[in-house]
Amino acid sequence: MNLGLEGRTVVITGGTSGIGLAAAGVFLEEGAGVAICGRDEARLARTQADLAARFGAARVLTKRCDVTRADDVGAFADAVASWRGAADVLVNNAGQGRMTTFATTTDEQWREELDLKFFSQIYPVRAFKPMLERSDAAAIVCVNSLLAYQPEPYMVCTAAARAGVQSLVKSLAGEFAPSIRVNSVVLGLIDSGQWERRFQAREDKAQTRDAWIAALARSKHIPFGRLGVPEEVARAIVFLASPASSYTTGASLEISGGVSRYI
Ligand code: NDP
DSSP states (O other): OOOSOTTOEEEEESOSSHHHHHHHHHHHHTTOEEEEEESOHHHHHHHHHHHHHHHOGGGEEEEEOOTTOHHHHHHHHHHHHHHHSOOSEEEEOOOOOOOOOSTTOOHHHHHHHHHHHHHHHHHHHHHHHHHHHTOSSEEEEEEEEGGGTSOOTTOHHHHHHHHHHHHHHHHHHHHHTTTEEEEEEEESOBOSHHHHHHHHTOSOTTSOHHHHHHHHHHHTTOTTSSOBOHHHHHHHHHHHHSGGGTTOOSOEEEESTTOOOOO
């Protein structure tokens, strides 16, 4: 199947690690030019060098940008406009989860979490919308979590924010139709930078990574008995971003190894 991404311009927030980085690789394999952002300059430089070596420097743009800052996101959009003069796809991926219960979440943490989850969508959508509107195959993909539908007791504020983002995706899909499609992926546990950091912070330092992951999958009752890998999410993002899914908007695709308990 030809996904129709050859020559398209794809923007990915948070592309220096995990899911965003894997998605950048698949979009590049499909012939697109890819712009990514992140906050850490050193990781951006490493990612630029790696992707440029594999796909050619002309097809890769990296830019330091914190998606919770409107001025940073505006500068990222300006850089993409100068680079290719276009954007066909926006993947709102940057972010991370917060492990707290209601009792352990302070007001400041609630504000930070709501700010990250909502403005990591709002600022990029606003900044890239003029370019997306000029595309004949515009798509936005939001990387979201199954927590939106199935909250976990140890991620209370992240789950609430995730549910709000699913509502936002639905609203944007209606408001932007038919010129820009807006869809989301809702993820279970994916073995990425986030889980590597949690592994490094584990209590039992003698536990190997494989044993830690297997125990995690058991404790979460994941029918597949393992975590997903970023490439498994990347392929779904690329499908929803591509003209191959041209009649799909306001939809969400679950990638979780079967862990959801709702219909
Ligand atoms: P990683 O930690 O591997 O990658 C996160 C990426 O986002 C990095 O490139 C990071 O770079 C960037 N980033 C984080 N915060 C910001 C910010 N404020 N501005 C710009 N860039 C930022 O995590 P994942 O690949 O796992 O996460 C990708 C998305 O998927 C996130 O939104 C996450 O919450 C979501 N998700 C992940 C799940 C999982 O199990 N892995 C489950 C459900 C959802 P830098 O730190 O340099 O800014």
